Amino acid sequence: SQKIEQNSEALNIQEGKTATLTCNYTNYSPAYLQWYRQDPGRGPVFLLLIRENEKEKRKERLKVTFDTTLKQSLFHITASQPADSATYLCALGDDKIIFGKGTRLHILP
Amino acid sequence: GAGVSQSPRYKVAKRGQDVALRCDPISGHVSLFWYQQALGQGPEFLTYFQNEAQLDKSGLPSDRFFAERPEGSVSTLKIQRTQQEDSAVYLCASSPGRPVTGELFFGEGSRLTVL
Numbered sequence: 383s384q385k386i387e388q389n390s391e392a393l394n395i396q397e398g399k400t401a402t403l404t405c406n407y408t409n410y411s412p413a414y415l416q417w418y419r420q421d422p423g424r425g426p427v428f429l430l431l432i433r434e435n436e437k438e439k440r441k442e443r444l445k446v447t448f449d450t451t452l453k454q455s456l457f458h459i460t461a462s463q464p465a466d467s468a469t470y471l472c473a474l475g476d477d478k479i480i481f482g483k484g485t486r487l488h489i490l491p
Numbered sequence: 492g493a494g495v496s497q498s499p500r501y502k503v504a505k506r507g508q509d510v511a512l513r514c515d516p517i518s519g520h521v522s523l524f525w526y527q528q529a530l531g532q533g534p535e536f537l538t539y540f541q542n543e544a545q546l547d548k549s550g551l552p553s554d555r556f557f558a559e560r561p562e563g564s565v566s567t568l569k570i571q572r573t574q575q576e577d578s579a580v581y582l583c584a585s586s587p588g589r590p591v592t593g594e595l596f597f598g599e600g601s602r603l604t605v606l
Binding site: 388477 | 535536547594598
């Protein structure tokens with residue numbers, strides 16, 4: 383069955399550094415992949431979508447890469463800030479969208 | 492409306508009670524999803540509608556779970572004879588077209604606690 387794996391442990395990053403989160407998937411060849419942010423007690427909020435023919439996508443301090451050979455996406459936050467602390471979810475699928483368990487990111491001041 | 496609206500935000504039910512959770516998607520959105528999210532976990536897919544058609548219900552955990560979207564707008568997730576393991580946040584999301592065309596817009600969720 384289709385599986386998405388994200389770092390299950392929390393990631394602690396010093397303010398100003400680059401945070402890198404990993405999303406690996408198996409038994410699937412998605413046409414695109416999405417990243418969402420979720421704060422405690424809130425619904426997920428869309429950040430970026432990257433298609434299979436795009437190697438990299440950027441939005442302000444965010445950068446996503448998509449390697450369909452490795453079946454992996456990397457999500458980078460540059461110049462990280464304490465306000466970036468949240469859980470980040472990877473999602474893929476064409477109609478049935480499935481999510482990973484998410485990685486909790488803590489940016490330390 | 493401005494966003495996806497879910498009600499109730501919080502529901503406490505006694506084991507064995509039936510509950511109904513409502514989702515008002517963004518007006519005009521074609522696709523609607525329901526997810527179940529346990530504490531510390533990611534959203535688990537339950538079911539997906541395109542307009543009024545339920546295209547995938549493979550994630551519904553048992554026949555006690557039922558979802559409908561009769562007019563292609565508002566959707567209701569019904570859980571019959573609730574069990575303690577049903578305690579979770581139930582998230583609804585909508586999308587303007589097929590999800591492949593873009594993002595999902597989520598509501599704030601309905602937190603169900605079964606005692």
